[in-house]
Amino acid sequence: xxNSPSGDSMTERIVRVLETFTADRSMQSAAEIGRRxxxxxxxxxxxxxxxVDAGLLERDQDRRVHLGxxxxxxxxxxxxxxxxxxAALPFMEQVQADIREHTQLAVxxxxxxxxxxxxxxxxxxxxxxxxxxxLPLHASSSGLVLLAHAPAALRERVxxxxxxxxxxxxxxxxALLRRLLTDVRRTGVVIAPGSVEAVSTGVAVxxxxxxxxxxxxxxxxxxxTAPDAAIAALRAAAAGTEATLRADRR
Amino acid sequence: xxNSPSGDSMTERIVRVLETFTADRSMQSAAEIGRRxxxxxxxxxxxxxxxVDAGLLERDQDRRVHLGxxxxxxxxxxxxxxxxxxAALPFMEQVQADIREHTQLAVxxxxxxxxxxxxxxxxxxxxxxxxxxxLPLHASSSGLVLLAHAPAALRERVxxxxxxxxxxxxxxxxALLRRLLTDVRRTGVVIAPGSVEAVSTGVAVxxxxxxxxxxxxxxxxxxxTAPDAAIAALRAAAAGTEATLRADRR
Numbered sequence: 411x412x413n414s415p416s417g418d419s420m421t422e423r424i425v426r427v428l429e430t431f432t433a434d435r436s437m438q439s440a441a442e443i444g445r446r447x448x449x450x451x452x453x454x455x456x457x458x459x460x461x462v463d464a465g466l467l468e469r470d471q472d473r474r475v476h477l478g479x480x481x482x483x484x485x486x487x488x489x490x491x492x493x494x495x496x497a498a499l500p501f502m503e504q505v506q507a508d509i510r511e512h513t514q515l516a517v518x519x520x521x522x523x524x525x526x527x528x529x530x531x532x533x534x535x536x537x538x539x540x541x542x543x544x545l546p547l548h549a550s551s552s553g554l555v556l557l558a559h560a561p562a563a564l565r566e567r568v569x570x571x572x573x574x575x576x577x578x579x580x581x582x583x584x585a586l587l588r589r590l591l592t593d594v595r596r597t598g599v600v601i602a603p604g605s606v607e608a609v610s611t612g613v614a615v616x617x618x619x620x621x622x623x624x625x626x627x628x629x630x631x632x633x634x635t636a637p638d639a640a641i642a643a644l645r646a647a648a649a650g651t652e653a654t655l656r657a658d659r660r
Numbered sequence: 661x662x663n664s665p666s667g668d669s670m671t672e673r674i675v676r677v678l679e680t681f682t683a684d685r686s687m688q689s690a691a692e693i694g695r696r697x698x699x700x701x702x703x704x705x706x707x708x709x710x711x712v713d714a715g716l717l718e719r720d721q722d723r724r725v726h727l728g729x730x731x732x733x734x735x736x737x738x739x740x741x742x743x744x745x746x747a748a749l750p751f752m753e754q755v756q757a758d759i760r761e762h763t764q765l766a767v768x769x770x771x772x773x774x775x776x777x778x779x780x781x782x783x784x785x786x787x788x789x790x791x792x793x794x795l796p797l798h799a800s801s802s803g804l805v806l807l808a809h810a811p812a813a814l815r816e817r818v819x820x821x822x823x824x825x826x827x828x829x830x831x832x833x834x835a836l837l838r839r840l841l842t843d844v845r846r847t848g849v850v851i852a853p854g855s856v857e858a859v860s861t862g863v864a865v866x867x868x869x870x871x872x873x874x875x876x877x878x879x880x881x882x883x884x885t886a887p888d889a890a891i892a893a894l895r896a897a898a899a900g901t902e903a904t905l906r907a908d909r910r
Contacts, residue, residue: 420670421710425730431738460671465770477739479769480675482776485735486792488681489727496791499779503753519729520715526732529749541746542736 423449427457433540437474494625495526497654501647502529505629508643512630514539516552518560521568523553538606548587549576551602551612552626558594559616559623579604601637613637615644619655673699677707683790687724744875745776747904751897752779755879758893762880764789766802768810771818773803788856798837799826801852801862802876808844809866809873829854851887863887865894869905
């Protein structure tokens with residue numbers, strides 16, 4: 411149904427169009443979208459027209475398009491991501507108030523850590539993550555929490571590499587990583603100095619729902635900060651979020 | 661391209677499928693989706709399969725589906741909604757800390773107020789709004805701000821009705837509404853007691869970007885609370901958000 415001559419479904423083509431939009435590229439012409447999505451120009455123009463008609467894209471005065479509010483609404487209205495994020499947000503605000511550094515919520519998505527929320531303190535230090543951005547599982551503190559509790563098959567696939575270094579101190583040795591993940595399961599916390607950026611230490615803890623780890627909560631500390639207060643704040647926030655999720659399900 | 665026998669585009673059909681998911685209905689079977697989207701069962705099953713393959717929907721153990729993290733990511737990553745929300749969030753947190761009631765950010769979308777963000781204080785009173793939820797322009801305090809500054813054609817279309825009452829005190833008389841909107845443009849604030857719910861008063865102010873009103877910031881107060889502190893907090897938050905948006909565009 412609705413397949414193109416090249417065999418990809420219309421859904422896949424729509425995804426390819428939407429994928430061309432990023433935080434740094436939120437406005438594009440139909441020609442640019444076509445080039446970046448690898449679609450013939452006439453196809454790209456027709457698809458943009460159709461997506462604008464449906465409200466998934468919106469056109470501005472100079473005929474460039476951006477992602478539509480309607481897409482945002484459809485993606486969020488019934489989403490489990492929003493349920494998790496709403497449960498976590500009040501507790502993340504408490505972490506941010508106490509620790510005064512970036513506070514983040516991530517889930518496992520396609521072998522990466524996908525960030526659902528990030529609260530930033532005006533005085534906080536460096537931080538590479540963005541909402542709806544991703545980081546490798548083996549490098550980010552959130553990713554290490556998710557990887558430690560991931561299904562064994564996924565964990566082995568990630569450990570089999572390639573394991574890219576984001577910074578000089580990213581752990582990329584599979585044997586060391588395996589030991590680190592065992593520690594994470596035992597201690598219930600990740601402390602990852604210099605793993606994403608040399609100037610900062612990621613600290614992360616798991617959030618469980620119905621016994622399963624479903625997310626990681628993290629803060630990014632300046633490299634020289636002792637992690638104790640952050641660990642305590644994150645654990646309290648995780649427990650609060652888990653209690654809200656439990657109450658939600660009743 | 662990719663049109664069905666009934667003439668609706670594949671994009672429109674995907675939107676119809678996504679529209680069946682709501683905050684109260686986040687998990688469905690393919691058969692339920694088909695029925696609610698008005699699609700033949702075989703079509704619904706094929707479409708769900710295709711959307712699951714693309715990650716826009718996800719299937720759980722009992723073969724029911726929910727909105728996928730991939731859809732969430734694609735909708736947010738390059739979105740202008742996220743840019744506005746990120747600019748406003750720190751200031752909304754300040755409003756919430758000061759006023760300790762629900763704090764909300766809304767934009768105009770298809771002749772309604774669409775809520776992009778809502779921060780809820782644990783001690784706060786009743787509130788009907790939800791993230792990615794909508795309220796009528798003429799009834800909600802946010803909607804009245806957006807309607808007051810909307811293009812004249814849209815305003816006339818809304819004033820021409822029908823103007824549904826959400827509560828006994830919702831203003832549904834077009835002449836009264838018109839006068840109210842003139843006041844809003846002059847005073848820069850909406851105070852709407854009992855307009856959405858009898859027990860609460862909505863207070864809202866505009867947020868401008870490049871001279872245009874692009875959003876409304878609001879709090880929901882218990883009916884007997886004086887609005888002065890809320891107005892001052894909202895005005896400060898709107899000014900802060902506007903400054904962030906200006907800095908962003910440089």
